[in-house]
Amino acid sequence: MREFVVRAERGAVGFLPVRALISTGATATWPRQARVALKLVAPEDPACAEAADEPDGGPPAGSVQPYDLYRMPYRDWVTATLREVARAWLDQVGPCCVDVVDADLLDEGSKLFFVTLAGLAEEQITVRCPVGDATGPPGPAPAVTSFRERRIERLVAEEGELRGEEADFLYGQAVGYLLAGDGWTAERLLRAVVRQRPTPAVWVKLRAACALLGRPVDAGQPAGPGPSGIPGQRSAPEAGARDGEPRAWQPPAGGPEHATGGPARPADPTGRRPLRLRSGWERLQEWSETAGQIPKNAVHRALFAIAERTVFHAYETYDDPADPLVFFVRVKGSLVLKIRFRDLDTFEIVHVGTLGEAPGIGRGIDRAA
Amino acid sequence: MAPLEVSGLDVSSRVRARDIQMAGVADIRRHVLMISGAIDTVDHDVSVCINLPEPGRWQIIKSETNLTDRTWVAMQATTDEDSVFVDDAEHLVMSRQFSKSFITPDQRRLTFHGGEVRPGEAVVKMYSLETTSRRPVYAYSRYSPVVTDSPDMTAKTVEQLVAEGLPQRPVIEVIVPVTVIG
Numbered sequence: 001m002r003e004f005v006v007r008a009e010r011g012a013v014g015f016l017p018v019r020a021l022i023s024t025g026a027t028a029t030w031p032r033q034a035r036v037a038l039k040l041v042a043p044e045d046p047a048c049a050e051a052a053d054e055p056d057g058g059p060p061a062g063s064v065q066p067y068d069l070y071r072m073p074y075r076d077w078v079t080a081t082l083r084e085v086a087r088a089w090l091d092q093v094g095p096c097c098v099d100v101v102d103a104d105l106l107d108e109g110s111k112l113f114f115v116t117l118a119g120l121a122e123e124q125i126t127v128r129c130p131v132g133d134a135t136g137p138p139g140p141a142p143a144v145t146s147f148r149e150r151r152i153e154r155l156v157a158e159e160g161e162l163r164g165e166e167a168d169f170l171y172g173q174a175v176g177y178l179l180a181g182d183g184w185t186a187e188r189l190l191r192a193v194v195r196q197r198p199t200p201a202v203w204v205k206l207r208a209a210c211a212l213l214g215r216p217v218d219a220g221q222p223a224g225p226g227p228s229g230i231p232g233q234r235s236a237p238e239a240g241a242r243d244g245e246p247r248a249w250q251p252p253a254g255g256p257e258h259a260t261g262g263p264a265r266p267a268d269p270t271g272r273r274p275l276r277l278r279s280g281w282e283r284l285q286e287w288s289e290t291a292g293q294i295p296k297n298a299v300h301r302a303l304f305a306i307a308e309r310t311v312f313h314a315y316e317t318y319d320d321p322a323d324p325l326v327f328f329v330r331v332k333g334s335l336v337l338k339i340r341f342r343d344l345d346t347f348e349i350v351h352v353g354t355l356g357e358a359p360g361i362g363r364g365i366d367r368a369a
Numbered sequence: 370m371a372p373l374e375v376s377g378l379d380v381s382s383r384v385r386a387r388d389i390q391m392a393g394v395a396d397i398r399r400h401v402l403m404i405s406g407a408i409d410t411v412d413h414d415v416s417v418c419i420n421l422p423e424p425g426r427w428q429i430i431k432s433e434t435n436l437t438d439r440t441w442v443a444m445q446a447t448t449d450e451d452s453v454f455v456d457d458a459e460h461l462v463m464s465r466q467f468s469k470s471f472i473t474p475d476q477r478r479l480t481f482h483g484g485e486v487r488p489g490e491a492v493v494k495m496y497s498l499e500t501t502s503r504r505p506v507y508a509y510s511r512y513s514p515v516v517t518d519s520p521d522m523t524a525k526t527v528e529q530l531v532a533e534g535l536p537q538r539p540v541i542e543v544i545v546p547v548t549v550i551g
Binding site for chain 2: 293296297
């Protein structure tokens with residue numbers, strides 16, 4: 001049985017130990033779905049595949065897609081995405097044992113990954129959390145960090161005021177992580193940006209990241225860098241654990257839900273508020289000038305379904321392969337709505353009209369067929 | 370008539386097609402539909418399915434006899450998703466028994482009020498229905514005042530019901546046969 005050792009480090013960019021672990025395999029040979037999911041943990045890996053580039057026949061049934069982030073509860077989406085990555089890596093390396101050194105420093109995303117990995121197949125994988133340095137032949141897999149990530153870490157740790165371009169860079173990176181579905185990294189970066197640039201745009205993105213994670217925006221940094229707040233400082237080992245003695249991975253009580261350290265979900269099973277129509281109202285008004293009351297009622301009903309996030313259950317919908325944030329709703333007969341998610345809480349009407357007039361719907365129908 | 374032995378097919382408790390005579394005649398040239406019938410239930414709403422010769426805009430003239438022992442002070446009709454009531458100056462919405470009518474902005478609910486239909490009396494209503502279906506369905510319900518309510522309280526209740534709609538009750542389904550003329 002192969003053995004791997006990875007070391008957790010506290011940092012702003014998440015999934016560092018996960019990247020170190022998967023770098024022991026060859027991601028370029030992974031199945032396509034795993035390479036699509038890879039974008040969450042290793043966005044700079046050249047093997048990452050875009051869901052939009054789906055070659056033939058669309059994604060396999062049951063596979064999770066990046067745009068599903070807007071359709072299913074975040075925790076479910078992240079878990080399913082991490083499972084794709086974990087499965088691909090495990091299939092490649094075979095039965096193995098993974099030691100996570102300094103597991104108390106694991107970021108929330110990485111913690112969820114190792115919980116998911118440990119739950120894949122008990123006979124194939126053992127994940128342990130030795131306290132102190134791991135013993136055994138292999139040394140820790142080298143951390144995989146890029147220049148971009150090192151710059152992010154430096155700017156987030158910067159105590160002085162960021163220059164304009166530095167804040168722009170950090171904000172742009174945070175938005176990128178947010179769109180990729182890494183709410184934890186996005187939140188850490190946005191909290192660093194909002195300290196110096198508390199503009200509405202930054203607050204909106206920070207609120208979106210917190211909404212994704214299901215916690216209030218004013219909850220503060222959920223997992224501080226250490227007991228004293230100094231980056232890199234470790235917290236005391238758990239009582240009963242002796243230095244150097246590995247202990248088997250025990251998912252925290254409550255399973256992956258609690259493993260991320262976030263608060264309990266709200267009573268709403270989706271954990272989401274209703275979506276708001278942000279723009280495109282003028283398109284609806286323009287169309288309404290000539291439309292009859294029956295199709296108008298049908299469109300209003302569909303818009304309420306979108307706002308309530310039930311549209312994917314209640315209506316026939318098509319994706320736009322060119323843009324994962326866009327989808328079409330077949331409202332009634334040949335009447336369709338084209339909708340774009342602007343962020344996690346808002347959407348806009350891109351088009352309302354007949355099937356033949358909807359720009360780009362041919363691609364979506366071809367894909368669905 | 371003996372009750373049906375097959376329980377799944379026994380719809381006698383909810384489908385009224387024989388004992389309550391409700392029938393229509395459609396003038397396909399003028400797009401006018403006349404329906405007459407009676408209602409003898411106090412606890413149910415009535416869902417009416419009309420077999421039209423073609424979809425489009427139809428003027429409906431409807432007469433119903435109150436066979437219950439209650440006085441109706443408001444009547445409400447609600448259309449299915451494929452139909453709306455026409456609400457413009459060219460199309461009359463009127464009733465001999467009710468002086469007022471109200472159509473919601475989505476044109477799917479029409480309420481007549483400001484009058485009464487006493488037991489044994491018939492009510493006549495006229496309105497236009499636009500539908501994209503050949504078998505439009507609409508449900509209608511009546512409101513009878515509570516005996517102990519004062520006239521002021523009844524008026525206030527009716528006002529609220531006009532604004533918010535009558536609460537939904539169990540439904541009796543009626544399929545109206547239509548004879549086409551013209």
